[in-house]
Amino acid sequence: MNTLDANFNFHQTALNLRAQRQELLASNLANADTPNYKARDFDFSAKLKDAVGKLASPSGLLGAAATVAGGAASLAGGAATLAALPATLAAGGPIAAAKSLLTTAAAHIGLGKDQGETTLSDAEVKYRDTPQGSVDGNTVDADVERNQFADNALRYEASLTILRNDIKDMMSVMQG
Amino acid sequence: MPSLFNVFDISGSAMSAQSLRMNTVASNLANADSATSANGQPYKSKQVVFNSTSFGSPFSSGVAVQKVVEDNSAPRMVHNPESPLADENGFVTMPNVNLTQEMVNMISTSRAYQTNVETMNAAKAMLQKTLTLGQN
Numbered sequence: 229m230n231t232l233d234a235n236f237n238f239h240q241t242a243l244n245l246r247a248q249r250q251e252l253l254a255s256n257l258a259n260a261d262t263p264n265y266k267a268r269d270f271d272f273s274a275k276l277k278d279a280v281g282k283l284a285s286p287s288g289l290l291g292a293a294a295t296v297a298g299g300a301a302s303l304a305g306g307a308a309t310l311a312a313l314p315a316t317l318a319a320g321g322p323i324a325a326a327k328s329l330l331t332t333a334a335a336h337i338g339l340g341k342d343q344g345e346t347t348l349s350d351a352e353v354k355y356r357d358t359p360q361g362s363v364d365g366n367t368v369d370a371d372v373e374r375n376q377f378a379d380n381a382l383r384y385e386a387s388l389t390i391l392r393n394d395i396k397d398m399m400s401v402m403q404g
Numbered sequence: 405m406p407s408l409f410n411v412f413d414i415s416g417s418a419m420s421a422q423s424l425r426m427n428t429v430a431s432n433l434a435n436a437d438s439a440t441s442a443n444g445q446p447y448k449s450k451q452v453v454f455n456s457t458s459f460g461s462p463f464s465s466g467v468a469v470q471k472v473v474e475d476n477s478a479p480r481m482v483h484n485p486e487s488p489l490a491d492e493n494g495f496v497t498m499p500n501v502n503l504t505q506e507m508v509n510m511i512s513t514s515r516a517y518q519t520n521v522e523t524m525n526a527a528k529a530m531l532q533k534t535l536t537l538g539q540n
Contacts, residue, residue: 243534247408248461250530254411254523255456255464258418261425261516262454262467353463370519381526388533395538 232398239391241279244346245272246384252353253377256368264365267356267373270348272380279346408534410460411527415520417459417466422517424469425452429510436501439489447499449475449506475500 249272259265331337358367428450435447455470477500485494 247530250408250527251410251414251460251464254414254527255459255466257519257523258414258467259454259456259465260519261422261512262456265456265465268463348461348463350462374519374522377523377526381530384530385533388537392537 235394235398236391238280239387239394241346242276242387243384243391245276245279246380246387248346248348249380250377250384253373253380256356256373257370257377260366260368260370260373262366265368266366267358267368268353269356269376270353275346275348275352407460408527408531410464412524413459414464414466415524415527417457417468418520419517419524421452421454421467421469422513422520424472425454426510426513426517428452428472429506429513432501432506433503433510435499436503436506437498439487439496439498446479446497447501449477449499449501451475 249270252268252270256267256269259267356367356369356372358369361367432449435441438447441447450472451474452472453470455468456465457468458464459466479500480498481495482498483494484490484496487496489496491497
């Protein structure tokens with residue numbers, strides 16, 4: 229259970245951030261003609277590192293996740309620490325509805341701390357530096373945005389594909 | 405709540421804003437020679453003012469048309485003494501529509517609209533691919 233979560237959490241975080249970046253880029257493109265609109269973006273890899281760092285549970289389950297470890301490697305790491313499982317069983321992800329999980333007995337498994345925190349802060353979302361803005365104060369360079377948009381979409385699908393393969397691996401491990 | 409679904413709202417708002425802009429372009433081009441209108445005055449060129457509005461997560465925003473303003477620049481004076489609308493010097497006051505500007509506006513609007521359609525399609529493809537996650 230914990231191992232599965234740990235295994236999938238990295239990609240879940242990555243996909244979450246990719247989706248957020250996609251939204252941001254879509255908003256830049258949408259506002260390409262809005263006066264005084266300033267294009268915004270965030271440093272994906274820095275934010276992912278940060279989020280994965282927070283994700284790593286005390287037992288270091290996700291130590292390997294940062295290097296996009298394959299399913300088997302993480303599985304082995306997880307199995308080793310399974311015996312000493314604390315009450316902070318790694319839960320799914322930042323699923324808002326699930327945050328209110330009640331633990332009314334000592335044996336109940338709580339959600340622990342918020343895993344895979346992927347919300348962006350104002351300081352992380354930077355304003356794009358444009359060499360040549362428009363007269364109306366708009367800093368959207370549609371070509372740059374389109375470029376980043378396509379890139380981000382492709383990387384999202386790549387993450388998705390890797391995650392799908394991870395799931396397939398897990399399925400074959402379980403089913404034998 | 406950040407989600408890919410917000411892209412639909414964002415791009416959709418931009419698309420409706422751009423189509424309103426296209427409407428004003430059409431109106432301006434159609435009335436480029438309307439020397440008189442319901443209020444007896446020559447047609448005045450109309451321009452939309454875009455404004456970004458918050459959508460979805462705190463950092464993304466869509467587009468809304470804040471207002472449609474009338475261009476108050478000087479009208480075009482055409483010498484046509486035969487016209488019943490001519491003044492004592494034989495000049496007719498014609499709309500202040502700038503054809504070149506409107507054509508540029510039209511192309512820009514069309515491109516912006518296309519971009520937003522593409523954006524929406526990309527988000528849709530991503531969501532559809534996400535839906536198949538875990539299958540087979």
